[in-house]
Amino acid sequence: MLKKDIKEILVNKEEVEAKTKELGKKINEDYLGKTPLVVGVLKGAVPFMADLVRAIDTQLEMDFMDVSSYGEALVSSGEVKIIKDLDTNVAGRDVLLVEDIVDSGQTLKYLVELFKYRQANSVKIVTLLDKPEGRVVDIEPDYSGFKIPNEFVVGCGLDYKENYRHLPFVGVLKPEIYEA
Ligand code: 5GP
Ligand code: MG
Ligand code: MG
Numbered sequence: 001m002l003k004k005d006i007k008e009i010l011v012n013k014e015e016v017e018a019k020t021k022e023l024g025k026k027i028n029e030d031y032l033g034k035t036p037l038v039v040g041v042l043k044g045a046v047p048f049m050a051d052l053v054r055a056i057d058t059q060l061e062m063d064f065m066d067v068s069s070y071g072e073a074l075v076s077s078g079e080v081k082i083i084k085d086l087d088t089n090v091a092g093r094d095v096l097l098v099e100d101i102v103d104s105g106q107t108l109k110y111l112v113e114l115f116k117y118r119q120a121n122s123v124k125i126v127t128l129l130d131k132p133e134g135r136v137v138d139i140e141p142d143y144s145g146f147k148i149p150n151e152f153v154v155g156c157g158l159d160y161k162e163n164y165r166h167l168p169f170v171g172v173l174k175p176e177i178y179e180a
Contacts, residue, residue, distance in 0.1 A: 002164065006154075006171035011146050013168040016128070016156055019145045020048065023126060024055025026143060027096065035059040037093045039086065041107065042066040043165065044100035044157035048128045052098065063088045067107060080110040091119040099127040100157035102141055103134035112139065128156055129170065146170070 011019075027036075035058070040049040042064050053062060066084035095115050102108060108125055115123045126143040133150040148170070154160050155167030160177065 011170040101129040105139040
């Protein structure tokens with residue numbers, strides 16, 4: 001039972017499912033007649049993106065990018081290193097970037113600027129979670145599921161040491177898990 005490692009559930013499974021469908025419906029309306037390129041940021045976006053695209057009824061294509069922040073892991077320098085690039089040419093495309101969470105916003109700012117430089121027709125952001133208090137750059141998601149306080153959470157794609165990504169809810173880990 002992984003749930004025993006969780007101190008508090010911030011967003012439960014039913015809320016995640018309902019919100020994902022709601023976001024899919026909005027995206028569907030905004031992209032009617034278009035074929036967006038839906039780009040997931042590995043690995044955290046995978047569970048949310050899998051459910052989100054199944055709530056979208058327009059034509060769409062999926063692709064993935066893997067990026068990491070340079071240097072020390074705790075305080076991101078804002079420099080982002082591409083681990084895996086897209087397979088798709090984004091020139092002229094309507095790109096919808098999918099993230100698990102927007103915290104400092106540095107990863108997304110880098111990606112938005114990269115896709116604009118590569119001449120995407122439009123770039124929008126959808127995120128399941130948003131920590132507005134963490135923001136250090138001026139970037140806001142176009143579609144956002146839940147605003148959460150500045151706490152370290154796991155589940156719905158978010159990991160602690162690569163575990164807990166598959167939890168169907170968003171929760172705060174018990175302190176003894178970090179201390180173990
Ligand atoms: P930023 O917006 O700071 O550039 O980066 C966001 C990334 O930091 C997310 O995609 C995620 O990988 C990580 N992150 C931010 N907040 C949390 C959190 O509360 N829990 C986990 N597991 N990862 C987080
Ligand atoms: Mg992420
Ligand atoms: Mg992580």
